Amino acid sequence: MEETEQVENELCQTGIEELDVMLGGGVPTGSTVLVVGSSGSGKTTLCMQYLINGARRGERGVFFTITEPLFKLTKNMESFDFYDKKLIESGMVNLIDLRIISERLGLDTEKYTVEDASALLDILRDIADELNVKRLIIDSITALCYRLQTPEMIRDFIFKLGSSLAAMKCTTFLTSEVPPRKFQYSQYGIEEFISDGIFFHGDIERKGDLIRTFQIVKMRGAAHSRTKAAMSISTTNGVEFTQLLKSRE
Amino acid sequence: MANVLIDGLKERISNAIKVNQSIGIILPGSNYPELIQAIFERIRNAPDEAWIYVTVTKPSNIFINQFEFLKETNNLRFIDCISRAAGITNAGPNCILMESPTMLEKLGLEIMNVFKEVNESTEKYLVIDSLTNLIVYNDPEIVTEFFYHITNRTRVKNIRTISLAIEDEGIDKYLNRLIYLNDKILKVRDSFI
Numbered sequence: 001m002e003e004t005e006q007v008e009n010e011l012c013q014t015g016i017e018e019l020d021v022m023l024g025g026g027v028p029t030g031s032t033v034l035v036v037g038s039s040g041s042g043k044t045t046l047c048m049q050y051l052i053n054g055a056r057r058g059e060r061g062v063f064f065t066i067t068e069p070l071f072k073l074t075k076n077m078e079s080f081d082f083y084d085k086k087l088i089e090s091g092m093v094n095l096i097d098l099r100i101i102s103e104r105l106g107l108d109t110e111k112y113t114v115e116d117a118s119a120l121l122d123i124l125r126d127i128a129d130e131l132n133v134k135r136l137i138i139d140s141i142t143a144l145c146y147r148l149q150t151p152e153m154i155r156d157f158i159f160k161l162g163s164s165l166a167a168m169k170c171t172t173f174l175t176s177e178v179p180p181r182k183f184q185y186s187q188y189g190i191e192e193f194i195s196d197g198i199f200f201h202g203d204i205e206r207k208g209d210l211i212r213t214f215q216i217v218k219m220r221g222a223a224h225s226r227t228k229a230a231m232s233i234s235t236t237n238g239v240e241f242t243q244l245l246k247s248r249e
Numbered sequence: 250m251a252n253v254l255i256d257g258l259k260e261r262i263s264n265a266i267k268v269n270q271s272i273g274i275i276l277p278g279s280n281y282p283e284l285i286q287a288i289f290e291r292i293r294n295a296p297d298e299a300w301i302y303v304t305v306t307k308p309s310n311i312f313i314n315q316f317e318f319l320k321e322t323n324n325l326r327f328i329d330c331i332s333r334a335a336g337i338t339n340a341g342p343n344c345i346l347m348e349s350p351t352m353l354e355k356l357g358l359e360i361m362n363v364f365k366e367v368n369e370s371t372e373k374y375l376v377i378d379s380l381t382n383l384i385v386y387n388d389p390e391i392v393t394e395f396f397y398h399i400t401n402r403t404r405v406k407n408i409r410t411i412s413l414a415i416e417d418e419g420i421d422k423y424l425n426r427l428i429y430l431n432d433k434i435l436k437v438r439d440s441f442i
Binding site: 206207208209211230232236237240242243244245246 | 348349351352353354355357358362386387391394395398
């Protein structure tokens with residue numbers, strides 16, 4: 001009981017200063033967070049920065065990509081100063097192409113049966129356990145849900161994945177792709193209910209220019225900010241947040 | 250005559266910024282060349298200080314070409330809000346190019362990030378050239394909000410600010426409200442010397 005309470009009180013710091021402030025210190029350890037946004041909104045960059053910052057603190061992480069091949073992912077990330085190849089080579093950050101795993105497991109690449117989903121869940125849990133990871137990313141859960149054929153399968157998959165990883169004290173970020181300028185958190189309307197937290201990447205138009213925005217919609221167990229922040233992505237600092245100017249928004 | 254004006258301005262700015270956290274300078278457009286020369290010479294003469302010059306008025310390379318000594322001035326970083334709009338995509342080593350003068354949050358981040366790299370004990374100064382032109386590209390309310398934020402953040406970090414307002418036929422009501430947020434106002438007149 002004492003141990004459970006202690007786990008609940010532990011916070012996983014993202015290492016992104018302003019984000020940790022907005023979260024009231026960090027993400028409660030073992031949580032599953034849905035990182036929502038349209039294409040190009042900075043979901044993958046935020047997740048990678050979270051993973052790299054964790055590795056620098058000695059927390060091993062794994063990044064499962066489904067939407068883009070590994071060579072493309074690494075090529076994009078190499079332009080950021082925070083990206084440290086040595087952390088990949090040392091195994092502190094592990095990059096895995098989930099499509100290759102699916103192929104090796106002999107799973108149908110388009111649609112998963114209940115058995116396929118179960119086999120995939122097992123392999124994800126095994127990898128997380130074997131590598132003893134404390135931070136895990138699936139980019140994107142939308143692409144994975146597309147292969148799960150029913151809402152029940154999606155619910156079951158995310159719930160079981162989240163529960164197993166929480167037991168390992170692993171804090172998970174799942175990216176969710178949504179159309180631009182639509183106030184929705186997922187494609188299937190299920191993912192957000194099973195997740196402990198929702199980070200929403202959006203944008204506002206100002207004089208024809210798009211200003212990136214970011215909001216913590218929910219984060220169970222954290223006294224988090226609900227204010228909409230401005231977000232910036234630069235090669236030197238990665239993802240950064242600052243107060244959004246709200247006049248005439 | 251021009252040298253007398255520039256020397257007079259330099260002295261006035263130096264004295265005002267010594268005792269005030271933020272100063273606003275209201276000047277007619279005709280005195281703009283002398284004023285910026287006075288500011289740049291003041292920067293050159295204080296190599297131990299760290300300066301950021303936010304330009305919304307002219308591309309930074311125009312200043313650098315006009316004042317050759319800026320090429321060897323190491324205590325100044327430009328944050329250039331308008332070069333990109335003018336089709337200039339290459340910045341010098343001491344210049345950060347902003348995508349657009351409407352990206353005020355990003356401008357605030359860049360200012361604070363540059364000062365973060367500076368030693369705590371170094372005196373830090375920020376020039377905003379100019380509030381008048383920020384209002385040209387943005388709604389006045391949002392510039393007001395930005396200016397409140399930036400003056401509060403710079404005060405907390407002990408960064409001194411100089412903001413310019415160029416007046417032609419009387420000063421805009423928004424600009425008037427903004428400039429008076431400063432601790433001290435300097436009004437430059439043709440007949441000032």
